[in-house]
Every structure is written in C-alpha cells, then in structure tokens.
Amino acid sequence: MIETLRSDLLRTLVERQFLHQCTDLAGLDKRAMEAPVTGYIGFDCTAPSLHVGSLVQIMMLRIMQRTGHKPIVLMGGGTTKVGDPSFRDTSRPLLDDAQIAANMAGIKQVFSRFVRFGDGPTDAVMVNNADWLDGLAYIPFLRDYGRHFSVNRMLSFESVKLRLEESLSFLEFNYMILQAYDFLELSRRFNCLLQMGGSDQYGNIINGIELARRVDDRACFGLTSPLITLASGAKMGKTAQGAVWLNPDMLSPYDYWQFWRNTDDADVGRFLRLFTDLPLGEIARLEALQGQELNEAKKILATAATGLCHGEDVAGQAAETARATFEQGRLSTDLPTVEVERARLAQGMRILELAVAAGVSASNGEARRLIRNRGLAVNDEPVADETSLIGLDRLTTGGVIKLSAGKKRHVLIRPV
Numbered sequence: 424m425i426e427t428l429r430s431d432l433l434r435t436l437v438e439r440q441f442l443h444q445c446t447d448l449a450g451l452d453k454r455a456m457e458a459p460v461t462g463y464i465g466f467d468c469t470a471p472s473l474h475v476g477s478l479v480q481i482m483m484l485r486i487m488q489r490t491g492h493k494p495i496v497l498m499g500g501g502t503t504k505v506g507d508p509s510f511r512d513t514s515r516p517l518l519d520d521a522q523i524a525a526n527m528a529g530i531k532q533v534f535s536r537f538v539r540f541g542d543g544p545t546d547a548v549m550v551n552n553a554d555w556l557d558g559l560a561y562i563p564f565l566r567d568y569g570r571h572f573s574v575n576r577m578l579s580f581e582s583v584k585l586r587l588e589e590s591l592s593f594l595e596f597n598y599m600i601l602q603a604y605d606f607l608e609l610s611r612r613f614n615c616l617l618q619m620g621g622s623d624q625y626g627n628i629i630n631g632i633e634l635a636r637r638v639d640d641r642a643c644f645g646l647t648s649p650l651i652t653l654a655s656g657a658k659m660g661k662t663a664q665g666a667v668w669l670n671p672d673m674l675s676p677y678d679y680w681q682f683w684r685n686t687d688d689a690d691v692g693r694f695l696r697l698f699t700d701l702p703l704g705e706i707a708r709l710e711a712l713q714g715q716e717l718n719e720a721k722k723i724l725a726t727a728a729t730g731l732c733h734g735e736d737v738a739g740q741a742a743e744t745a746r747a748t749f750e751q752g753r754l755s756t757d758l759p760t761v762e763v764e765r766a767r768l769a770q771g772m773r774i775l776e777l778a779v780a781a782g783v784s785a786s787n788g789e790a791r792r793l794i795r796n797r798g799l800a801v802n803d804e805p806v807a808d809e810t811s812l813i814g815l816d817r818l819t820t821g822g823v824i825k826l827s828a829g830k831k832r833h834v835l836i837r838p839v
Contacts, residue, residue: 430455431490436646438703439696441483443622443649446632451644454616455492459545462487462617462646463495463609465552465602467503469518471529472670475682476659478698479648483619485537488545489700495615496534496549497605498527501556505598527551533669536732548613555608556601568607571637572600572630580626599627606631610641622647651697654689665785669732675759676733680741681832683725691720699727748833758835760823765838768824771812774799781836783828793828800827 428434428448432455436442445451454460464480466473473481484494503523518526531549534540538547577583577599583591606628609615618628628645635641651659667682668674686694692710695701701709701723709720722742729738744758761781763772772780778790778799791809793799799806801817802825815838817824824836 428452432460432487432492435486435490436483439486440693441479441486441648441697442646444625444645444647446629446645450642451617451646454644459492460487460617461493461495461609461613461615462619463497463606463615464619465497465499465502465605466530467499468523468526468530469503470666471526472668472673473530473533474666474668476651476666478669479651479659480620481534481537482697483648484547488538488547491545493545493613494538494547495609495613496538496547497609498530498549498551500524500527500551500553502552502598502601502605505594505601529670533732536734550609550612552601552605552608556604564604568604568634568638569600571634572603577630583626599630602627603630603634606643607635607638610635610639610643616642617644617646619646619648622650654687671733671737676729676737677741677744677759679732680725680729680738680745683728684721684745686721686724688717691717691724694728695720695724699724699731701727758825758833760835760837762837762839765815768813768815768836768838771814773809774801774806774811774813775809777813777826777836778828781826781834783826783832783834798829801825803827 425434425437428437430452433442433448433452451460462484464484466477466480484496487494500523503518503526534547534549540547540549577596578587580599583596583599602624606615606618618631620628625645625647628647632643632645635643653659666674667679669679671679683694683698692706695706695709696703699706709723712720722745726738726742729741733741748758763777763780774794775787775790778784778793779787783799784790784793790799794806794809797805797807801813802819813824813836818838819825822837825833826836827833
C-alpha cells in the first residue's frame, strides 16, 4: 500500500502503523498533495484528564501538523451531555455543566505539549461543539438534518448492536447524529475535510461524511486508527493500579515513565512507532535488541514518551530517579509521595491499609498476594505478615517510609 502513497501525511501514518481504515485512501492522498488539509478529532469531557488510550489520536493530530496540515482539537462540551454509546455495554453517567467545564479545563492542559496552537495556516485550533450544539432548536434540526439518517442503517452499526443487547436510550441514540453534525459545522467554519478517530468511530465518521455530501455537496474523508491493545490482550490505558492519566496531577510523571518502562518486550517496536518521534531507522535498531539490551530500548521509549507529554526536563528527571532507585539502590526523594496523617501512623497502620492508601496495590486482596510472594516491602525489607503495623518508628532519616510493590513500583509515605 505504502508504495502507492505520495503524501507525507498518509505515508507517515502507514509507516508508523496508525492507519486502520480510510473511506477514500487515494482521494485523500491526492487532496493532501494539493494543499494543506484540515482535519479533526473529537474528545469528550468525561474525566478531568485523558489517559494513554487517547494518545494514538493525539499523536495523529501531531503527525498532521508535522506533515504540513492543520489539526483541530474538538472538545465535546455538547456531546458529553449525551454520551457516546459506541462499543459500551452500559450508558455513561450524565454530567452537569459544571462537571463538564471542569473536565474540559483539565483536558486542555495536555494538548499544547503535542501540537502548536496559533493563527497560522497549519497551527492547531481548539473548539467546543457546545458552541453550536447548545443552541440547536429541536424541530428545525430534525427537519433539516434528521431526514438524512436511516434508522435501519444506524441500527446495523456494530457499535450500536452491542448496546441493543442490553439497553440503548433515545438520548444516546442521538449521539451519532450530533457527531455527524459536528463534521458538517467544522467543514463550514474551517473548511475541515477530514475526521480521524479510533476504529470504534468508523460508523459515526461515515455518517458525518454522508451528511456533508447530502446537505452541502461537499466531499469529506474519514480515517481511523486500530484499537491498541497490549501484548497481553489488555486494553491500552488501564493497569492494575487504574488508568494511566496524561495530566501530572492525576498520575506523576515518574509513574508515567514507569508505565512505558514496563512495556512488554513484544510491544516495544510498535510503541516506539506510535508514541515517539524517533526516526524509523533508530526504532528498527532498538526493536532488534535482545535480552537485557532490550531494557535500554524500553528506557528510551519511556523517556521519549514522557518527554512528549511532560517535557524533556521532567522526563530526564524521572529517568534519573529510576536509575538511582533501581541501579544504585538509593532512596530518591523524587519518587512519588503520598501524605498520610501523622496521627494514623503514630497509632500504627495495617500494612494492607497502607498499601491501598499509597496506591501500590488496588485492594487488600492484591496486597495479600504481594505479601505471600514476598513482593511488598517497607524500606526495602519484605513484609512477611499481613497483620503487621507500620508506624512512625519506620521513618528513615529523610522523614519518610519507602513502600515498594515488586521491583518497579515505589512510593514514599510522608507523615503530615
């Protein structure tokens, strides 16, 4: 396929394994050769931060800009009020306007790390679909746009079929119409001709393309990325400790670095292509490494991915913290810190309670399993008894307690 592509945009997306489906690959390739293309991806505001499950889409916007095209970051201030039912077996909880606004403010923080905003022809813009969705009049909207959608066809989408086995509310059923209308509005306001997204959005994207064709006789394009899973089969963005958030107030840069450092051997090459800017030749060299040498590739992946999200200086500090902790056995004060009330430690906290409170285990059961396998340690000493009490007598000379789960997850407990 790549031999037939001429545009830097599509060649890069294919070479770095971002391309899954495209509505008209040859047509988009030709259009991208003629002039800069404006393309968008939508992000609903369901949490105060995006997690690494959204990172593929963010990197696609970055590639658009790096290859001479204009990215639009569409914030779903309007569609979040409805909730995307695609490939979900339950409906999303409804959020009020204040929650959506707070989540949007948190999500906005991350994008300036990946794309450049401004007024230039290839500078990114960020828009909120509440600007046009909130003011829609229901009857005129149905009359002007609802008639272009076939319910039978909408019910045929796999993303909808899953929910029909349980329950799909009429509110959620409207989501795909609103997303299609987003594409129409962006094509009118910004001459946006391309919508990108994950493979679960393909049906929604096609709806938008057809609406623009029927209403404005405009030719638009759609492109999706593959669903990214770990070599283990687990969904990207989730770990035993919870979501891998992109905002530093929800996950420390050190823990973010560790997530990438702990990448499965089989995922190293793919993740270097998707989540870093390293040249493909260097990636080929790194993924060919074997045994212990592959750990160096994982460190490079961790530092490069963390540098994009949090800045190169922060990434370097996280790498140095890991080196000091693991290679030299030092107690680094740059490790993630959890504050615990001094009074609780003075009375003595059960090790199970402390492990969960510090986030090194997700539950008491997981903490018990760590103890049975001698994987939970206090100040580098394995815990042998799950009834152990941890108190102020375990403070180091630095005034903290180091709690470890295995060799790679460490937290400092600081009494306050």
